[in-house]
Amino acid sequence: MGSFYEFFAGGGMARAGLGAGWDCLLANDFDRKKGATYARNWGDDHLVVDDIRNIAPDDMRGTPDLVWGSFPCQDLSLAGGGAGLRGDRSGTFWPFIHHIQVLKDEGREPSIIALENVLGTLTSHKGKDFNTICEALSNLGYKFGAIVADAAHFIPQSRPRLFIVAVRDGLGVSGLVASEGPMAPWHTRGLRNAFERLSDDLKANWLWWRMPTPPKRNAKFADLVEDNPTSVKWHTSSETTALLSMMSEVNLAKVETAKAAGVKMVGTIYKRTRHEHGIKVQRAEIRFDEIAGCLRTPAGGSSRQLIMVVDGDKIRSRLISTRETARLMGLDDSYALPDRYNEAYHLTGDGVAVPVVRYIAQHLFEKILMEKEATKRRAKA
Secondary structure, rough: OOOEEEEOOOOOOOHHHHHOEEEEEEEEEHHHHHHHHHHHHHHOOOOEEOOOHOOOOOHHHOOOOOOOOOOOOOOOOOOOOOOHHHHHHHHHHHHHHHHHHHHHHHOOOOOEEEEEEOOOHOOHHHHHHHHHHHHHHHHHHHEEEEEEEHHOOOOEOOOOOEEEEEEEOOOOOOOOOOOOOOOOOOOOOOHHHHOOOOOOHHHHHHHHHOOOOOOOOOHHHHHOOOOOOOOOOOHHHHHHHHHHHHHOOOHHHHHHHHOOOOOOEEEEEEEEEEOOOEEEEEEEEOOOOEOOOOOOOOOOHHHEEEEEEEOOOEEEEEOHHHHHHHHOOOOOOOOOOOOOOHHHHHHHOOOHHHHHHHHHHHHHHHHHHHHHHHHHHHHHH
């Protein structure tokens, strides 16, 4: 379908989503452990494991149709430090933009730029960071728009993310991929509010991307659970009892309802610190809505997701397995994960959901490139 660069590549989940029809010319990530996993799954002939600031023009071969960047979210996240695009991590957006400028100066700019990040990008610094991103794309000579896609449309994980998609100015964009106004479910109230905060000049370069509503998801989290995981062990009965003792009455009631359901129920748990009666209390909060909570990188024990299997009066619990986290990101079981638990969890929790990328590629990227080729053919005729 086309060629691409994948910056902040991690384990290559954007590549997995684009699929075999796409040719990766460059993959880059600064994390050596992630780079090792990338190489294990995709090879290393096009892989540069280094800080994005150190990428040289010679590393960027060919003329990519697409440049993808899932730049770090920590400084834009609601849970982060709030440094925004000035932060050490999310600030790597700027060398990304620099590399696009280098490509443009050499006449090799991509037809499409895609950026993925957390929803906090829309409101970081009262919307100024989102405005800055749009301004940077506009200054490069691109029209742009954005969608909010929740992985829960495709896989049983709650994972809403922002995708900013830009096309080179002068590239024809038809009604096949752009609409006159916002469309559900892709253009949320938060995104529409962010658009309204843009300057008139940036609004003039905005595109409301058109994609069909995704089909109803059939997969449930219970379908992805391993009976005999190798990366984790089931808790002892006393450990499960201790976990139940950390639940509030509301959460214990959910467990009792699951016990009475008459079928095996699988819930997911996060431990969270709550303020109760003026003191901090660590609580285990469970959900039985057939989807997992959003995977996060394991900065500590409280951020690791647990599961609880309730089958009548029988209750078992454990950490979510590494293969289960991979399945929750849409990765095939053939995908080779790191052997260490935390490395695997960090890789998957930092990634982009594979089927979301595939859906965007199918309904936006590939249609844009097909229109580009059709325009070329008409010009030659």
